[in-house]
Amino acid sequence: MPHEEAAMTYVCMNDFRDAADLTLVIREESVTDVSARERLLDVAFGPSRFAKTCERLREGRAPAQGLALVAHVGDELVGTIRFWNIQAGPGHAALLLGPLAVDARHRSLGIGRKLIAEGLFRAVQRSHKAVILVGDAAYYNPLGFSRALTHGLALPGPVDEARFLGLELDPGALEGASGLVMATGARAPRAAAHPQAALLRQAA
Numbered sequence: 097m098p099h100e101e102a103a104m105t106y107v108c109m110n111d112f113r114d115a116a117d118l119t120l121v122i123r124e125e126s127v128t129d130v131s132a133r134e135r136l137l138d139v140a141f142g143p144s145r146f147a148k149t150c151e152r153l154r155e156g157r158a159p160a161q162g163l164a165l166v167a168h169v170g171d172e173l174v175g176t177i178r179f180w181n182i183q184a185g186p187g188h189a190a191l192l193l194g195p196l197a198v199d200a201r202h203r204s205l206g207i208g209r210k211l212i213a214e215g216l217f218r219a220v221q222r223s224h225k226a227v228i229l230v231g232d233a234a235y236y237n238p239l240g241f242s243r244a245l246t247h248g249l250a251l252p253g254p255v256d257e258a259r260f261l262g263l264e265l266d267p268g269a270l271e272g273a274s275g276l277v278m279a280t281g282a283r284a285p286r287a288a289a290h291p292q293a294a295l296l297r298q299a300a
């Protein structure tokens with residue numbers, strides 16, 4: 097699989113054997129991707145996405161440096177993944193993964209897994225040691241994420257414990273991690289508010 101970190105571009109056709117004219121490109125997100133990314137997330141999660149507990153760790157923050165990725169097929173943005181700087185209890189710097197979404201017409205082609213793999217690859221390159229997320233164990237367990245690594249941790253809001261998972265990029269990185277997960281990312285430049293966001297945050 098060719099990988100050109102300098103261009104921050106990843107090209108893979110492995111999962112398009114039946115549609116060889118389509119090339120999947122995974123690269124770092126740019127400002128021109130934002131509106132298409134937001135549309136994809138609105139459709140994938142609905143308006144309640146802003147009420148999720150993990151949103152408390154993302155709101156007002158910029159994603160971790162170099163770890164907001166998008167997948168394109170041709171001109172179309174078909175996938176998004178972002179990682180966020182957090183502290184998984186005192187002394188345990190880590191990343192929060194999410195949201196991850198793939199356009200419904202492009203699912204089950206491996207794009208979700210490729211976005212995760214590419215994100216984790218770049219996270220390791222940037223010396224990140226661990227990743228946590230809230231997501232379906234059936235999807236994330238085969239990728240190495242485990243509930244066992246987050247038992248001592250609490251999120252700033254309600255969560256289905258079975259969906260609270262962790263992954264060590266550096267073995268032992270989450271050993272002894274306990275306490276409240278807190279956002280540590282850089283403050284985001286003030287952006288135009290999403291029409292649903294303020295209302296749903298109040299309702300949450």
Ligand SMILES: CC(C)(COP(=O)(O)OP(=O)(O)OC[C@H]1O[C@@H](n2cnc3c(N)ncnc32)[C@H](O)[C@@H]1OP(=O)(O)O)[C@@H](O)C(=O)NCCC(=O)NCCS
Pocket residue numbers: 140141196197198199202203204205206207208209210230231232234235
């Ligand atoms: C979850 C999601 C990102 C997967 O994207 P994708 O590109 O289709 O994923 P992949 O192609 O890598 O994997 C697809 C496989 O995962 C399975 N899968 C998808 N979502 C799953 C879930 N929530 N739980 C368990 N398995 C799941 C599919 O059934 C498929 O199985 P198959 O390969 O046997 O057909 C996509 O379905 C999506 O955007 N869903 C809506 C948003 C969402 O739920 N995001 C994840 C938040 S944790």
